[in-house]
Amino acid sequence: MTALELGRSFEAGKADPREVAEDFLERSGLEDPDRRVYVRLLEKRARAEAAAAADRAERGLRRHALDGVPLSWKDLFDVAGEPTAAGSLALKNRVPEKDAEVLARATRAGAVCLGKTTMTELAFSGLGINPKFGTPANPHDGKVERVPGGSSAGAAVSLARGLAAGAVGTDTGGSVRIPAAWNGLVGLKTTAGRLPLKGTVPLSPTFDTVGPLARDVADAAALLALLEGRQARPLAAADLKNVSLRLPGGIAWEGVEPQIASALDKGIHRLVKAGARIVEHPLPELDEIHALAWDPKASRLVAEAYAQWGEMLAANEADIYRPVFERVMAGEALKAGDLVRADLKRKEIAARYFAATAGADAVILPAVAIAPPPIAGLVSGGEAYGRANRMALRNTTIGNQLGVCAITLPCGNDDNGLPIGLMLQSAPYTEERLLSIALAVERALS
Secondary structure, three states, X not given: OOHHHHHHXXXXXXXXXXXXXXXXXXXXHHHOOOXXXXXXXXXXXXXXXXXXXXHHHHOOOOOOOOOOOEEEXXXXXXXXXXXXXXXXXXXXXOOOOOOOHHHHXXXXXXXXXXXXXXXXXXXXXXXXXXXXXXOOOOOOOOOOOEOOOOOOHXXXXXXXXXXXXXXXXXXXXXXXXXXXXXXXXXXXXXOOXXXXXXXXXXXXXXXXXXXXXXXXXXXXXXXXXXXXXXXXXXXXXXXXXXXXEEXXXXXXXXXXXXXXXXXXXXXXXXXXXXXXXXXXXXXXXXXXXXXXXXXXXXXXHHHHHHHHHHHHHHHOHHHOOHHHHHHHHHHHHOOHHHHHHHHHHHHHHHHHHHHHOOOOOEEEEEOOOOOOOEOOOOOOOHHHHHHXXXXXXXXXXXXXXXXXXXXXXXXXXXXXXXXXXXXXXXXXXXXXXXHHHHHHHHHHHO
């Protein structure tokens, strides 16, 4: 059942928010005993919020389409009176006094906060591995424990395993879209600045964004409305016959695993059959922004991560997961002049990209070029971790660097049953149009 369907069942009196919340809490406790999905279940809060939602439903005073719906929250959103550690032992005693602004908005609209989900330490990896707090295995392989995607790892797995009706994460380089793609979910990366970051543990304020993970596009749209503090309007699917999509080659398609490429090719042909106009045309700006993003001498993201956390990591080195420690501390060597030049170059590349795509509604890319690899071969860090992390992040990071909004949708599975994601990205602050197109694409792909 989707989040919106659950809300409608509350509206019709066919389900009770108290019973539903209790079911989620009970199953989460039984199915996640080692807390690899939820760092912490917030039973007392969830039950109180569910009881209030039930009372409103009985009196016909529901506040929102998602009033009473249980959601999971990544452990970098402040929850008043509860530790918010962002997956780091160095922050285990950090207890905020107020809820994060987006959580406060969701609470005022009646959503039920089930608990806080595990994540990559300080949100600085696309794989989702966290040996300190626990790594939730990707639920789509019952034989081999594979990475869930990160950094919103527990967020995605809580939803994929049916331990939440929706999830809220953040995306700085792909941290909503990667786990969504690898878990067969919809993940929305919002435009930077569209949703407030107040009360979230930062990684890179320039690129940090809040975004929902959902079972389908309609839920993603409703969750966006919830986080913005507005009512969820019915989402109408775009007419694909009036949609123009750009299909570039270049860096985003390099090294894409054959089964992923095949599934995406089939999906693209379905879109053409449904009437979408898809134009194959190179976008060299994607290759340029990729090169700039991964230039070790010019990373704004690494510089801001170091400015935020370098001192703390240096003082707590033994408690920090080594790959995260090394990535953050690389910021110590960065120079202001190089960063300013990179900022100017990024703006120039983005301007050319927006000019080149002005006639298109969205650009189609593989969400992730590789299937989720086994955890065992990566947890110790080193070169294998670095290669996998870069491949996981490569395509999604492009959108963060350009400043676009983007969404990933399920597009089949490989021979191992592992989900594949198709990504659409569009101009800043065009989320409504993007969601409308995504709904039509979702229907065509299914």
